[in-house]
Amino acid sequence: QVQLVESGGGVVQPGRSLRLSCAASGFTFSSYAMHWVRQAPGKGLEWVAVISYDGTIKHYVDSVKGRFTISRDTPKNTLFLQMNSLRAEDTAVYYCAISSGWYSPFNYWGQGTLVTVSS
Amino acid sequence: EIVMTQSPATLSVSPGERATLSCRASQSVTSNLAWYHQKPGQAPRLLIYGASTRATGVPARFSGSGSGTEFTLTISSLQSEDFAVYYCQQYNNWSSYSFGQGTKLEIK
Numbered sequence: 291q292v293q294l295v296e297s298g299g300g301v302v303q304p305g306r307s308l309r310l311s312c313a314a315s316g317f318t319f320s321s322y323a324m325h326w327v328r329q330a331p332g333k334g335l336e337w338v339a340v341i342s343y344d345g346t347i348k349h350y351v352d353s354v355k356g357r358f359t360i361s362r363d364t365p366k367n368t369l370f371l372q373m374n375s376l377r378a379e380d381t382a383v384y385y386c387a388i389s390s391g392w393y394s395p396f397n398y399w400g401q402g403t404l405v406t407v408s409s
Numbered sequence: 410e411i412v413m414t415q416s417p418a419t420l421s422v423s424p425g426e427r428a429t430l431s432c433r434a435s436q437s438v439t440s441n442l443a444w445y446h447q448k449p450g451q452a453p454r455l456l457i458y459g460a461s462t463r464a465t466g467v468p469a470r471f472s473g474s475g476s477g478t479e480f481t482l483t484i485s486s487l488q489s490e491d492f493a494v495y496y497c498q499q500y501n502n503w504s505s506y507s508f509g510q511g512t513k514l515e516i517k
Contacts, residue, residue: 335445335453335496337506349504352410362471385452390460392503395443397464399452 292316292398294386298305299403302376311340312400313370315339319367322345323389326360328382328405339371342392353379376407380392411435411502415495415509421517424487430512432480432497441501444473444482446493447511453496457482484514494514 298310312324326338339350339360346358359372369386383404388395412435421429432442440460447455455464457473460480470485484491497509 303457329456334494334511335498335508336446336497338501340506351505388498393441393500395455395458395498395500396445396453397455399454401452 292388294388294398294400296400296403297382297387299384299405301406301408303409304407306376307372307374308376308405310371310373310384310386310403312371313385313393314367314369314388317362317388318363320364321390323391323394324360324362324369325387325389326369327387328380328397328400329385329402330379330382333382334402340389341369362399371402373405376405378407381407410483410505411438411507413499413507413509415497415512417512418501418510419513419515421515422487423517424489426487426517428484428487428491428514430482430514432475432509434478434480434499438499438501440476441499442473442475442480443498443500444471445496445498446491447496448488448493456495456500487514489516495511 291317295313335350341360358373361370383402385402387399414433416431442460444457447453461473472483474481494511
């Protein structure tokens, strides 16, 4: 069955960096687009970034452009989110999710990893 | 950017009754609209995609309708496990996916 396991969250000071990982299994990793979605405490869902199945196309929400980078390592079936210049407003649970294409919903989600940006 | 607006913010319904949730897009998303629900401490789960197609394993009491800018999720007879937060999402603009702010469905 599909499994997505996020890791790498924690407490980090404003302005510092953090890299999240999402280990995938149970499906053909190289056939799916991958997403990061975040949820601030007590708030709704916010889509953050997407990477195409082959890693050649990436898109970001405006609030993270130039600070966050999405990438994937196909041989290791792992998705990454490099987060630089972190701000208090980046505090959230970060979920990875998969979709079968651009015009597709998010079929499966991981359980999330909490990132807290605080001094 | 396509803005998704859900109403109401909170809906109080008794078990066994029908619940109707609404979602409006700021511009047409054709039928590229999904519904998810999320229980406390859990990840979201896909319920409906293509505005009206139930995802695998989703009970028939869940139904979706609409196209363009106006969408509805109906739960025909609420069960205890249905009380959660519901989100709509457009995936028509694939360079900027967006979610509604959510509707909390609570027990009356």
